[in-house]
Amino acid sequence: MNFNELFGRLIGLERAQRIEGVEVTWAAPWAQGGAAWLFFGCLALAALAAVFYVRWQGARSSAARGVLAVIRAGVLCVLLLFLAEPVLKIDAATLTRPALWLLFDGSESMSIADELPEAEREKIAKAVGLAEPSPGALPLSRMDYIKALLLKDDGAFVRRLAEDFRLRVFIFDQADGVRALDLTEGADGRIDVARLSEQLNAQGRVTAIGSALADLGRRHATAHLAGLVVFSDFDNNYGPSPLAAAKELGAPVFAVGVGAATAVDAAVTVQAPPHIKKDERGNVAVTVRQQGLEGQSITVSLSAQRLGGDDSRGEEPVPIDSKPVELVGPSQTVEFAFTPDRAGRYVLIAEVDAVPGEIVKENNRAQREITVLDDFLRLMFVEYEPTWEWRFIKEVFHRDKLVGVQGFRTFLRSSDPRVRQSNEMFLPTMSLRREDFFANDVIFLGDMPSSALSPRFCQMVDEFVRNFGGGLVVISGPRFGPGQLAETPLANLLPVKLDPSARINDRQPFRLVLSPRAEQYGFMQIAGAGLQENQKAWDNMGLLPWFQPVERLHPMGVALAEHPTAKCADGRTPQPLIAIRRAGRGEVVFLAMNETWRLRRLHGELYYRAFWGQLIHRLGLSHELGSQKRFVVHTDRRRYQPEEDVLVTVEAYNAQFEPLSEKDLPEQRLKAELILPDRAAGGQVQPLSLTQVREGEFESRFPVFSPGEHRVRVFDPVAEKWVETAFPVAQLSVERLSAVRNVDLQR
Incomplete structure (x- = not known):
């Protein structure tokens, strides 16, 4: 020195x-x-x-x-x-030593004990300083191998790094970031590697590599970071992209992969429509993915378990069908038919039997929750006079399983009053009684003059969307135009900013152009996946003769289809032809023309039904149907794990759909019960008390501990009956759905 x-x-x-x-x-x-x-x-x-x-x-x-x-x-x-x-x-x-960070995966998948070939096990054991495994010995977990590497030769690996770098160690065992681990020095002045090893665990419920890297870049920034070494199986299943976060970190990332790259594994996933009509057939697709099982045969089973309901206490899953499958290729899809005979919430359960050599069996079973409806969607179409759009929308939904003739009602301003009185499809007025108006699920507002839109109607539409989650579709027409809404409360709901002085633009025919955001909305994908294929489908409308221009897109609005050349007032943004936004609990869709009926030009109802059917299902099925919107009981999540908190919320209104408040209730709160699993065994019923958080909304929070189906019943003081919701509690982990290391992400 x-x-x-x-x-x-x-x-x-x-x-x-x-x-x-x-x-x-x-x-x-x-x-x-x-x-x-x-x-x-x-x-x-x-x-x-x-x-x-x-x-x-x-x-x-x-x-x-x-x-x-x-x-x-x-x-x-x-x-x-x-x-x-x-x-x-x-x-x-x-000469400042650069910083080096070590990041360890603390998720549950690191506790997996891989079934490795004997030669590979011996090779890994030698590399990490373990004695050669004896024949028949239980395999070590991924975390065991990491700890052995750290302790090898009295921690020589870590000590050598500490000589040349300012060393810091972190673990990610949570969803939102990392934890720093202690590198406390022992009495001899050296790093205590044994203490570091004791702090490593494999208890995290998710692998959030992107969140961990983002947290390091945000909270642990340094100007002399030489690199980051990540020890993980890289089975990222939560949070932002790890690749994008690694780039933002601005330092080299060295990936040390732990876990088998290949394994014997069979996994299933289940896909089904979220809503099925009672007594009507629904199609359920079960996808089987396999590794190391090529040419073998397995049996795929599908069953359904009904949740909640007074007559379903203790109900067991009911088998639907089983089918043998010969495994060819990495994945196969098996179709099942499901025709429910009762309404309610169901869990569809797809299963395959465990095969010899599998180390992860949790992915042999998959679940999907669906709702079976014994009700219909209620659509209200307000229009000045019959148009082609009005006629074809009426015909489409008259034949729709979830709407039908009974679900479509219309108010035509120009219709004969005698027709309104004699034909039940026609409404006598657009300003219905509150209990009738709010029983609707979706409202269409066509080309109407402002003089016909009363303040009461506009106010009820605003409540319908914001408070009750209803859907609103505004369809522009050539006669009056959407500028008629500019001075009404409805203008605040729209995904566009209206120009009251704007007039119809029919100077040059044009073709509608899908925006990149259209891919995120199912009702715009009328030809299936892919922006180009859907653009071809929309081109079936041919040249459109006109559209109604607007001033600009609302900040919360999303343009899904645009004019190819016309711009908004800023001179840069294309004129939106189809746009959507969320307003309160509901959604509003704006169409700058009533010409989508032209989708029928070459393919009949194929594309037209795909667009309007998916749109109405999105807007109408996002809330309780009909008058059930008056008293709704729901939980903040569909599923829970033991020791988690459940938040129950009740949206309560009186018979006129006005908010209930605590002063309207006998005890200033709603009466409720929590029914625990195995009620018959021990009378497991706990009283709940829901207190008001705001007018029309009551809440209660409580923990759950026991696995099984839990039910919450709340007494409706207006209808004088119990309203129920159910939710399962189970020890579920996404960490054990994959048996192998994600080699692609590691690279």
């Missing part, structure tokens, strides 16, 4: 290479004028000390007085220098 390094350590600098300069300055304002003041001040203090001992200390010897005078003068000078606030500035060149 040379002088520079020794001096650097004395002043707290690591690896000092050279001292380039030393400078003393003074921080006190009175001393900043120059060193002369300090020099003369020290001389004055020395003279004062000398005079003191010469004149007033004559009893001492001359030698003693001289020594004491020097000491006192020195003390006074030092005191003066301290008062001048000296600052020592040293310019030194140091």
Whole structure:
């Protein structure tokens, strides 16, 4: 160690290479004028000390007085220098060690014990410093191998890194970031690797690599990060993209993969429509994915379990069908037919039997929750006069399973009042009684003059969308145009900003162009997946003769189809032809023309039904149907795990769909019960009390501990009956749905 390094350590600098300069300055304002003041001040203090001992200390010897005078003068000078606030500035060149971070995967999948070939197990054991496994010994988990690597040769791996880098260690065992681990040094001054190993666990419920990297970049930034070493199986299943987060980190990422790259595994997933009509056939698709089972045969089974309901206590899954499948290729899809005979919520359960050699069996079973309806969607179409769009929408939904003739009602301003009275399809007025108006599920508003839109109608539409989650479709027409809505409360619901002075644009025919966001909305994908294929389907409308321009897109609006050339008022944004936005609990769709009937031009109802059917199902099935919207009981999630909290919310209104408040209730709160699993065994019923959080909304929060189906019953004081919802509690883990390491992400 040379002088520079020794001096650097004395002043707290690591690896000092050279001292380039030393400078003393003074921080006190009175001393900043120059060193002369300090020099003369020290001389004055020395003279004062000398005079003191010469004149007033004559009893001492001359030698003693001289020594004491020097000491006192020195003390006074030092005191003066301290008062001048000296600052020592040293310019030194140091060699700073770069930082290196170690990031360990603490998710549950790291507890998987891979079934490896004997030769590969021996090779890995030798690499991490373990004794050769004895024949028949239980395989070690992925985390066991990591701990063995850290402890190999008394932690030599970590100690070598600590010599060249400023080492920090983290673990990600949660969904929203990382935890720092302690590298506390032992009594001998060395890093305590054993303590580090003890802190490693495999208990995280998700593998959120992207969130971990983002957290490191946000909360643990450094200017000298040499790299990040990640130990994981890279089975990312939660949060943002790890690749994007790694780029944002701005440092090299070294991936150390743990776990088998291939394994014997059979896994299933189940796909089904979210809603099926009672007594009508629904198609359920079960996809089987396999590794290492090529050519073998397995049996795929599908069953259904009904949730909740007074007559379903203790109900077991009911088998639907079983089919043998010969495994060819990485995945196959098996179709099942399901015809439910009762309404309610169901869990569809797809299963395959475990096969020899599988280490992860949790993915042999998959579930999907669906709702079976014994009701119909209620559509209300408000229009000034019959149009082609009105006629064809009516015909489409008259034949729709979830709407039918009984679900379509219309108000035509120009119709004969006698027709409105005699034909049940026609409404006598657009401003219905509140209980009838709010029983609708979707409202169509066509080309209407502002004079026909009463304040009461507009107010009820606003409530219908914002408070009850209803769907609103505004269809522009050529006669009046959407500018008629600009001065009404309905303008605040739209996904566009209206220009009341705008007029129909029919100068040049055009073709509708899908926006990139259209791929995110199922009702725009009338030809299936793929933007290009859907654009071809929409091109079947041919050239459109006109559209109604708007001022701009609402900040919350999403343009799904646009004009190819016309722009909004800013001169840059294309004119939206189809747009959507969320308003309160509901959604609003805007069409700048009533020409979608042209989709029938070459293919009949194929594309037309696909668009309007999917749109209405999206808008109408996102809430309770009909008058059930008046008293709705729901939980914040569909499924829970033991020891999690459940939030029950009740949206409660009176018979006129006005919000209930605590003053309307006998005990200032709603009465409720929690029915635990195995009620017959122990009478497991717990009372609940739902308190008001705002008018029309009551809540209660409670923990759940036991696996099984839980039911919450809330008493409706208006209908004087119990309303129920059910939810399952199960120890589920997405971590054990994959048996292999994600090699592609690791690379």
